[in-house]
Amino acid sequence: MAGTWVIVEQRDGNIRKVTYEMLSEAKKIGDEVSAVVFGKSVEGMASEFAKYGADKVYAVEGDVFAEYNTGAYVAQLAAMIAEYSPNAVLFAHTFNGRDFASRLAQKLEAGLATDAIAVELSAGRGVFTRAIYAGKAIAKVEVTTNPVLATIRAGVMEVAESAGAGAVVKPAIAATAGDVYQNIKSFVPTVSARPDLTEAETVVSGGRGCKGPDGIKIVETLADLLGAAVGGSRASIDSGWLGHELQVGQTGKVVCPNLYIAAGISGAIQHLAGMSSSKFIAAINTDPEAPIFNVSDFGVVADLFKVIPTLCTELKK
Amino acid sequence: MKVLVCVKQTFDTEAKIELKDGKIADAGINLIINPYDEVAVEGGIQLKEKKVVDEVVVLSAGSDKAMDAIRTALAMGADRGILIKQDTGADEYARAIALAAAIKEENPDIILAGHVAADDGSSQVPTRIAEILGLPHINVITNVEIADGKATCTCEADGGTLVAEVALPAVISSQVSWNEPRYPSMKGIMQAKKKPVTTADAVAADNKVKIIEFAMPPAKQAGVKIDDEPDVCAAKLADWMLNTVKIEVK
Structure with missing residues (x-):
């Protein structure tokens, strides 16, 4: 079994802080921690993840991964999970992260805890604390399938630096252009000098x-x-x-x-x-x-x- | 073309949540259509008004009470309803299996749903349905144009706005800012009573997650409250921000 995987959230090399929050949290579990980063050319980012404890960095590179698209990302990650058998895979609870995790979970016929605010992972068992009714109540849920899948709320977990080896792994590419079913016509970034609402201090x-x-x-x-x-x-x-x-x-x-x-x-x-x-x-x-x-x-x-x-x-x- | 809208019945978003015997108490709580799904219903009805589709079918999985949510959608203008009777303890996987089975029989061109439910906040079911049916999907839309067998959607994305196109049939999930759902008219409410609603039992599926416990969040204690001249208030608030919170001023 290959430890805990953290799916990196990035666009054009800008890494979302929640990625470091997840790596820091994963490090606490004690298992091997791997960052999984998708993009056209992402190997150069590996040292960024090593700083927060990533022992391994799976650099998933190719034109088909240049921009997030559910079909290709899910096909690729499903193939990697079959090959490497991680205990747990953590995604950010962003729009992309929840989309990715939900479609992957169904493909694997697996459970998924979304928007987790606390994580308890041990020996392949995953229990997550979730805010329900938008925080008016709390539910503790166990994901009873393997690997344990969850999306993590941004801003909840502390970022802690800790050196990891950051050994780059280039996995076999399983996704093809044929897996893409969403044709992205344009992405217009929000023009604001202010930080993102969900990531702001x-x-x-x-x-x-x-x-x-x-x-x-x-x-x-x-x-x-x-x-x-x-x-x-x-x-x-x-x-x-x-x-x-x-x-x-x-x-x-x-x-x-x-x-x-x-x-x-x-x-x-x-x-x-x-x-x-x-x-x-x-x-x-x-x-x-x-x-x-x-x-x-x-x-x-x-x-x-x-x-x-x-x-x-x-x-x- | 036919549009099918998935709706979930949820607690009113103004409801106060309490626990009873370790479960979420539902006595006396006003039940509504999940606000994100209500927007999807409105979106479906507008597609019919624009003559993009001929029929709007509304589908819900849940207890008998969910019939009220279906009737509300029919009163807004949907044509007919389907209620899949399912234990409310079903998880996202089991609900997606039940809904997808019903959708498959209907064979719609467009499947709409809210991108998240205001109760469990899971954001999973529409995407899971798409995977089960092997259909393209697109999430968190704020607008859609249907033409030439394709849906072109404007979506709220992380840090921006995305425009993406998928081939129909497809699953499309709505953000609340897509439209302003109409209130059912008195005429609509009367007509809804006569519109057909079929019921069926859910396809059996095992849960993949298990609820360990429900709890209330730690109660936040009220702190200092000052009622003074604006200048005094401002000075004290500034002092608290700088010395207790230790904020940095740009």
């Missing part, structure tokens, strides 16, 4: 209390001062002040940054589900009874239009 979110685009501007000014991502409650998304991809909550993104600042957000249960696992939470709201204060480490009963500009000045001192 700090998130500043605006809600109904922002009253409109001017209030959102104030939230954005604070976010930029902190190098933070901007998010919103359903009220500000439904009002069109922010794009849907920035919604935090049960029908949006679930985030767990180091610091979450809720500005003008009352704290509907829908929203709390998406952010209450953040490490520190600050809230600014004019209503002293707003439920957001029940989950806040630091609550300010005041008008965000008055507090945030002064806060920015104070922080710049």
Whole structure:
């Protein structure tokens, strides 16, 4: 059996932080840790994964892997699993990661725990903690098939450097152009100087209390001062002040940054589900009874239009 | 052309979750169509209104209660329904097997579903269905154009927006921002009562994951709350951010 595999999340050589989080977590298990990286030419990235404990790096190279596509990636990974028999395969719970893992799991007629926030792996047994109802409850699930398959939520596991050998393995290529069934016409990256909502250290979110685009501007000014991502409650998304991809909550993104600042957000249960696992939470709201204060480490009963500009000045001192 | 929409009945997203005897308590909880699936229903109905498809079939697997979700979709404008009776303890694998078996009999051109359910948050079933049926799939769409036997989809992707094309028949999963689902009209609700719904038992399949336990998340304790002049509030908040959270200012 060949230890724990971590499927690398990267686009054009930009490696998502969740990859390092997964490698660090896999290292704790004690088994051999391998990074599996797909792309046109990816061998050069191997040292990046070795820094976080990868003993081996499977460099899966070819034109057919240049961009993520389910068909070719699944065909290839299924062949590699048959050849090398890993105990467990961990994917990032990104859009690509969950797509990849779900189709692979069905091909192998296997179980899959998605969006895991804690991992217990030993002797081929895998138990995962999952947030259900967007974090309103927790389920512990065991994947009873082999290899154990899971997708891991970004931002939950600690990154720890530890030297691994990073020995490059070039697996036999099993996928062909015939396996590709999604014709990717274009990919347009989100043009934003701000970090990705689900990967940001700090998130500043605006809600109904922002009253409109001017209030959102104030939230954005604070976010930029902190190098933070901007998010919103359903009220500000439904009002069109922010794009849907920035919604935090049960029908949006679930985030767990180091610091979450809720500005003008009352704290509907829908929203709390998406952010209450953040490490520190600050809230600014004019209503002293707003439920957001029940989950806040630091609550300010005041008008965000008055507090945030002064806060920015104070922080710049 | 025929579109089939998979819907799951879930708790209202505003519902408070509690445990009873180690399980998620469902007494008194308002049940709805999973919001992501509701968008798929709306998308299917709009395809019919645009005369891209002739028929919208809605499919759900679950207990008898799931009939309400089917009736709601019919009231929105779907033509007929199929209820597959399945234990609600079935996992993603078993549900995908049951739904795929029903889909195979219908042989639709387009299969729609929400990309995730608001209850278990698994994001697995539509993709698993596609694999079982050997069909192409595309996930998390915010728009779709159907022409010449192909679906061209705009999708929310990691760090951007993707446009991708698949040949039909295909499984397509929706993001909530695709459309704004309509409320059923009174006329729609009356008509829905007369629309045909067939029922069948689920194809047997063993679960591949096992629930060990349910628990409540650790309760977050409320911290400091200050109610003072804006300037004082701002200064104290800045102090907390810098000295307790230890944030870095750019």
